[in-house]
Amino acid sequence: MDENMLCTKTHEYVLGKNDKYEVGITDYAIEQLGDIVFVELPDINSEFSKGEVFATIESVKAASEIYMPISGKVVEVNEEIVNSPELLNDEAYAEKWLIKIESDADQVEFADLLDYSDYKEEVE
Amino acid sequence: MTKQTFLHDRHIELGARMVDFAGWDMPVQYSSIIEEHKTVRENVGLFDVSHMGELIVHGEDALPFLNKIVPQNISKLVDKKAVYCQLPNKQGGLIDDLIIYKLEDKKYLIIANASRVDEDLNWMTRNQLGFNVEIENISHKYSLIAVQGPKACDLIMSLGENYLPPFFSIKRSELFNINVWLSRTGYTGEDGVEIMVKNEFAEYMWDKLLEAGKEYGIKPIGLGARDTLRLEAALHLYGNDLNEDTTPIEAGLGWSIPKDKEDDYNGKEVIMRQIKEGAGKKLIGFRMLDKSIARHEYEVYSNGEKVGFVTSGGVSPIRGENIGLAYVYPPLDNYNVGSTIQIMIREKLHDAEIVKLPFVAKRNKG
DSSP: OOOOEEEEETEEEEETTTTEEEEEEEHHHHHHOSSEEEEOOOHHHEEEOOOOOEEEEEEEOOOEEEEEESSSEEEEHHHHHHGGGGGGGGOOOOOOOEEEOOOOOOOOTTOOOOOOHHHHHOOO | BBBBOHHHHHHHHOOOOEETTTTEEEESSSOOOOHHHHHHHHHHHEEOOSSSEEEEEETTHHHHHHHOSSSSSSGOOOOOOOEEEEEOOTTTEEEEEEEEEETTTTTTEEEGGGHHHHHHHHHHHHHHHHOOOOEEOOTEEEEEEEESSTHHHHHHHHHTSSSOTTTTTTEEEEEETEEEEEEEEHHHHHHSSEEEGGGGHHHHHHHHHHHHHGGGTEEEEHHHHHHHHHHOOOOOOOHHHHOOOOOOOTTTTTSSSSSSOOSOOTTTHHHHHHHHOOOOOOEEEESSSSSSOOOOOEEEEEEEEEEEEEEEEEEEEETTTEEEEEEEOOGGGGGOTTOEEEEEEEEEEEEEEEOOOOOOOOOOOO
């Protein structure tokens, strides 16, 4: 996991890369979910505000809703994950982001996000 | 307070993720539900099912008492044989589903669902009036360990057993010099046994079975895989597929109910009428036609109308698709193998096809 990512208490992360942000779920969340068998991602160009449900991830046991860590517009979705959800459980697979977004979120939206190290402390 | 089985420490040591199930702190998975599932279908799995209830019914009137409280004909049960039963209320709705073993004349063992033991005891006590019978809850004295899979019986035979009890039978036995009740039953659709052992020997039995099972590829299996295994085998789960508003006929359990039992029993009138005239709903099995997953309580649609609800749904690791059980309401003739229905998943309808049950053929006919 990239140490620069910022995490929510609901286990999503956001990571700034160039002029975009990658959004996904944390390694802790993946471990807790167990076998991931279904991933539903939004359409390109759809817009979400912070805290809105943008995706659903299903493990064998249950369906979990995934929330936007900051507001933004979807510019890319990880089709590989949609086609092979089990890749999320594969430790060797690096590209675990779910969507890439463009965002003009201000500091207020970032205020409640946790540094990865603080997040780890919180969940462990 | 959450209850713990006598194998709780072992689950923690084995790295299990624990969840609350019917008031018990139980292992949901040790490694991966899908891997554990495949272990049981291909080799052998070890389950702690000590949360299940064990009751002893004994006394002069044990037989007529049991004949009053279940639709099955307990008179036909011979020593050491078991029968799958239901415990209906007066309206035919199910208080629980049970396995009843005849241990000896006038003495029966009942295995009940963990979540229903208190209700069962309550109901049995209310029905006890006029019967010379004692109902003893021995759940707190015994642990129950299931060994399931195509190699389960080879493993048990390798421990020095001369013979295994036939399917749905029980015998008194010694494993690793410990007295046990060994029954040829399970909840996976695979061949295998369940071992009832005094609590003080549970850890020893568990450790020995894991050790002896190594060469058979044994692994500990959590409740997550227990659920996917039983769903593939279309075995009902109380609370999901069965409840007090559902009769055994509606639940597709008519096969288990004799039509010629003379004794009167709770719910007989409703059950017999439904056998003749049809039931108010029916349980169907379906497979999703896309990659989406149906879950407990999702709605079922047909031709744009809501016609029922999902009771159990999830993945079938063996079929490589997603499956489920659902109740649909009349006209029941609309729902046959091959018919298409829709499941409402996150506000969208997804096609599913009604299929024959079980989803995966059972291999436990002993």
